[in-house]
Amino acid sequence: MRVIVTRPHLSGHRTAERLRQRGHVPVVLPLTAPTHDVLAARRALEKPYGALAITSAEAVRALSKLEDGLDPHRAATLFTVGKATAAAARNAGFTAARSADGSGVELAALIADHFARHGTPADPLLYLAGRPRAAGFERALAETAIAFRTVECYHMLPIDHDPDDLRQTLVERPVDVVLFYSRENVERFFSLPVFLRDQAALSRTRFLCLSRNIANAVPPQFDTQIGVAASPEEDDLLYLV
Structure with missing residues (x-):
């Protein structure tokens, strides 16, 4: 199957390789690109904190740019939203990464449980976040x-693709599946100018989403074409392809 991967370049190519190994034809179509605010990350870590929290591996990539400046913090308790983010943190040298099951609400519950069992730190939790982001974790x-x-510590900036390239990628060649990892990318995808003229090109496309919250951003006319992963982990998302 021909599968559109709407992740940023680096993570998108990792997903593409997994799809290729399963016999699919992946097309990486990043809708955003990260920019890292290393100064903000450095200043954040200079202030006292009780533990760290991240909801994206992009935060790890931003922190890694501190190089040796990150060394004093690698043993800090670090709470991550899911397994992939925890793996990225461990690869960056964090030795005390704990993982939730993929959602911000579950991450907040993990932190609350950990503090209840081990004591609440005197200093606040430091959430190293991106923009834009879902509000669920902070609300919880x-x-x-x-x-x-x-x-x-990072911002995801929209990418302006050439309209002719988009038409060739999304209209002139059938798209079997589109993978969505965030609400923002759902909204960006369906706002692409190419679909204002050729929305019929998506009439047989399946839209596979990492969570129900993400799926809710898909326009209602495509309700019957939506699939939602059993858990907010990429393994479960790719199982649907």
Whole structure:
């Protein structure tokens, strides 16, 4: 099957390789590109914190640009949203990474449980975040009365693709599957100008989403073409392809 991968370049090519190994034809179509705010990350880590939290491997990539400046923090307790993010953190040298099951609400629950069993730190949790981002994690933290501060250490900026390239990729050749990993990319995908003229090109396409929250951003006319992963992990998403 011909599968459109809407992830940023680096993670998108990793996903493409997994699809290729399964016999599919992946097409990486990044809709955003990251820019890292290394200064913000450095300043955030200079202030006292009780533990770290991240909801994307992109935060790990931003932190890694601190190089030796990250060394004093690699043993800090680090809470991550899912297995892939935890693996990225461990590969970057973090030795105390703990993983939730893929959602911000579950991550907040993991942190609350850990603090209940081991004691709440005197200093706030430091959430190293991106922009844009879902509000679920911060909302859940606030509901559990966990003290935290959020610092944006990366931004995802939209990519302007050439309209002719998009038409060749998405209209002139049939698309069997589109993979979505965020609500923002769902909204960007369906806002591409090529679909204002040729939305019929998607009439047989399946839209596979990492979570129900992401799927809710797909336009209602495609409801019958949506698939949702059993858990917010890429393994479960690719199982649907």
